[in-house]
Amino acid sequence: xxxxxxxxxxxxxxxxxxxxxxxxxxxxxxxxxxxxxxxxxxxxxxxxxxxxxxxxxxxxxxxxxxxxxxxxxxxxxxxxxxxxxxxxxxxxxxxxxxxxxxxxxxxxxxxxxxxxxxxxxxxxxxxxxxxxxxxxxxxxxxxxxxxxxxxxxxxxxxxxxxxxxxxxxxxxxxxxxxxxxxxxxxxxxxxxxxxxxxxxxxxxxxxxxxxxxxxxxxxxxxxxxxxxxxxxxxxxxxxxxxxxxxxxxxxxxxxxxxxxxxxxxxxxxxxxxxxxxxxxxxxxxxxxxxxxxxxxxxxxxxxxxxxxxxxxxxxxxxxxxxxxxxxxxx
Amino acid sequence: xxxxxxxxxxxxxxxxxxxxxxxxxxxxxxxxxxxxxxxxxxxxxxxxxxxxxxxxxxxxxxxxxxxxxxxxxxxxxxxxxxxxxxxxxxxxxxxxxxxxxxxxxxxxxxxxxxxxxxxxxxxxxxxxxxxxxxxxxxxxxxxxxxxxxxxxxxxxxxxxxxxxxxxxxxxxxxxxxxxxxxxxxxxxxxxxxxxxxxxxxxxxxxxxxxxxxxxxxxxxxxxxxxxxxxxxxxxxxxxxxxxxxxxxxxxxxxxxxxxxxxxxxxxxxxxxxxxxxxxxxxxxxxxxxxxxxxxxxxxxxxxxxxxxxxxxxxxxxxxxxxxxxxxxxx
Numbered sequence: 110x111x112x113x114x115x116x117x118x119x120x121x122x123x124x125x126x127x128x129x130x131x132x133x134x135x136x137x138x139x140x141x142x143x144x145x146x147x148x149x150x151x152x153x154x155x156x157x158x159x160x161x162x163x164x165x166x167x168x169x170x171x172x173x174x175x176x177x178x179x180x181x182x183x184x185x186x187x188x189x190x191x192x193x194x195x196x197x198x199x200x201x202x203x204x205x206x207x208x209x210x211x212x213x214x215x216x217x218x219x220x221x222x223x224x225x226x227x228x229x230x231x232x233x234x235x236x237x238x239x240x241x242x243x244x245x246x247x248x249x250x251x252x253x254x255x256x257x258x259x260x261x262x263x264x265x266x267x268x269x270x271x272x273x274x275x276x277x278x279x280x281x282x283x284x285x286x287x288x289x290x291x292x293x294x295x296x297x298x299x300x301x302x303x304x305x306x307x308x309x310x311x312x313x314x315x316x317x318x319x320x321x322x323x324x325x326x327x328x329x330x331x332x333x334x335x336x337x338x339x340x341x342x343x344x345x346x347x348x349x350x351x352x353x354x355x356x357x358x359x360x361x362x363x364x365x366x367x368x369x370x371x372x373x374x375x376x377x378x379x380x381x382x383x384x385x386x387x388x389x390x391x392x393x394x395x396x397x398x399x400x401x402x403x404x405x406x407x408x409x410x411x412x413x414x415x416x417x418x419x420x421x422x423x424x425x426x427x428x429x430x431x432x433x434x435x436x437x438x439x
Numbered sequence: 440x441x442x443x444x445x446x447x448x449x450x451x452x453x454x455x456x457x458x459x460x461x462x463x464x465x466x467x468x469x470x471x472x473x474x475x476x477x478x479x480x481x482x483x484x485x486x487x488x489x490x491x492x493x494x495x496x497x498x499x500x501x502x503x504x505x506x507x508x509x510x511x512x513x514x515x516x517x518x519x520x521x522x523x524x525x526x527x528x529x530x531x532x533x534x535x536x537x538x539x540x541x542x543x544x545x546x547x548x549x550x551x552x553x554x555x556x557x558x559x560x561x562x563x564x565x566x567x568x569x570x571x572x573x574x575x576x577x578x579x580x581x582x583x584x585x586x587x588x589x590x591x592x593x594x595x596x597x598x599x600x601x602x603x604x605x606x607x608x609x610x611x612x613x614x615x616x617x618x619x620x621x622x623x624x625x626x627x628x629x630x631x632x633x634x635x636x637x638x639x640x641x642x643x644x645x646x647x648x649x650x651x652x653x654x655x656x657x658x659x660x661x662x663x664x665x666x667x668x669x670x671x672x673x674x675x676x677x678x679x680x681x682x683x684x685x686x687x688x689x690x691x692x693x694x695x696x697x698x699x700x701x702x703x704x705x706x707x708x709x710x711x712x713x714x715x716x717x718x719x720x721x722x723x724x725x726x727x728x729x730x731x732x733x734x735x736x737x738x739x740x741x742x743x744x745x746x747x748x749x750x751x752x753x754x755x756x757x758x759x760x761x762x763x764x765x766x767x768x769x
Contacts, residue, residue: 141482141520145581151473152472153576154559162563198528229483229484233488233570240572242572244574254473327470
């Protein structure tokens with residue numbers, strides 16, 4: 110008689126053990142994993158995504174896995190940390206082979222691409238929506254994590270990539286105005302949908318953030334709300350030039366057609382870009398480091414004194430009023 | 440105009456920020472936490488509990504929080520690690536003040552009692568059952584984590600505390616035979632229910648495990664199945680003396696009344712005791728260390744050569760046949 114592994118154990122062995130090649134994972138046969146710290150600080154982040162809330166039930170399973178990992182990688186990047194590993198909690202209604210195979214493939218590819226190995230996990234059954242909870246670690250030299258606090262008046266406010274694409278992609282998937290306006294532009298539709306389903310965390314920018322930023326966070330709940338959080342943590346305010354907020358060609362097209370509003374683009378979520386503040390004298394060096402890293406960065410305004418919420422100024426320098434700062438669960 | 444925190448942010452600020460007093464948590468106002476490693480290995484464990492699966496919907500909220508943290512603390516103890524901190528992902532249907540207050544109170548009391556501070560978290564909405572996912576860390580001196588593998592023929596099989604109480608407590612809560620048999624014994628009923636709702640992780644035993652055990656894991660899915668996993672990982676088998684398996688007075692009473700079967704007690708889950716193997720020559724020293732730690736340990740059998748599933752021998756030395764080794768989700 111040989112031992113008869115349970116369904117849960119065989120599920121883990123089949124789909125996730127092949128991904129757990131890091132020595133600290135012990136092939137997922139042990140009850141815990143090891144992170145050797147080697148004198149660095151270990152930076153920890155946890156973020157969960159829920160079916161129907163953070164992704165759509167018919168999203169491709171590999172993109173669900175990628176999104177679950179990447180939302181955490183994005184935080185590590187903003188903190189200036191280099192990814193070191195992650196653990197996964199997967200709550201499933203049932204063990205569906207096709208879904209799990211695709212999910213594990215996407216997860217494994219991203220773990221390899223970002224150098225962030227699977228170290229362990231837990232698989233539980235739920236009668237409710239699927240939930241993917243990931244806790245990820247990174248390393249920074251001791252004391253060098255970049256915080257939300259630390260922005261000073263005069264610092265420039267920099268943002269990576271483009272803002273608003275993911276919120277517009279969700280609009281396309283939901284068949285809203287964005288879908289109709291891009292009916293004849295499948296490439297633009299696909300780009301926006303891709304930005305919603307598979308964030309592009311800016312881990313390549315982590316070293317530049319660590320070297321030059323006074324404060325940093327990732328934009329996950331909307332630029333307006335997240336900048337407000339950074340300002341509160343730093344005890345400052347900001348003046349942002351709306352025309353300078355970087356947008357993709359697809360977003361620019363939707364704005365021009367009146368099928369998108371800048372206000373909803375800066376309060377929608379899921380950007381997963383880096384928002385950081387850089388002393389004016391260091392901006393050229395930061396830009397050069399970002400260029401070497403292959404990540405576009407844009408100066409969108411300045412940190413100013415005060416405790417007001419950040420002001421978003423239109424082309425004539427008039428502040429606009431935002432009715433909704435960011436996405437919130439409750 | 441002052442910043443207007445979202446519902447999610449105010450929920451975190453209200454209930455969880457008061458718990459995040461560790462310097463590495465940065466008061467939960469940053470996007471990540473820091474674990475200073477100081478040359479130790481960081482041991483990582485993640486475990487989730489789901490409403491209706493791991494706990495009952497009407498369990499007191501403070502016990503749900505305690506159980507979520509303690510199932511992870513139990514793993515750290517079995518690995519010989521000292522708790523260092525945890526992050527929490529909480530998936531809720533709605534933000535209910537009474538529920539959250541009690542949940543946060545239980546979590547904070549246990550974090551303090553076990554020296555395992557809250558370092559961060561994520562709160563998400565779900566239309567499904569509540570899910571509490573915790574990832575916890577501990578420290579061990581470099582290279583000293585105790586694994587599932589490492590048991591040798593001749594080693595004694597040791598288990599902490601008593602086995603089967605939690606499964607019987609669930610039977611009481613479900614109104615099964617256990618409830619009827621203990622109709623006149625509320626103290627026994629309460630003890631068993633308490634063992635189901637609030638595990639007693641054996642963190643006090645961690646140093647003894649690290650000093651003396653060749654292999655170790657916690658008993659969470661049933662003694663029979665978990666011992667089988669330890670044996671597979673170690674490439675050995677085991678002979679266990681059923682009469683020696685430690686049981687509480689309440690469990691002994693139920694067994695005597697025929698309202699419980701030893702077989703289901705060793706295949707039921709939720710014990711959260713430590714199962715470890717100790718060289719025969721070290722058993723006296725291990726017992727003495729356990730006694731100093733205030734944790735009862737019992738010798739239940741021996742590791743033997745072979746690849747068979749562990750044998751459970753009755754009072755006459757005859758092996759019994761188990762139809763079900765352990766709890767599995769799928």
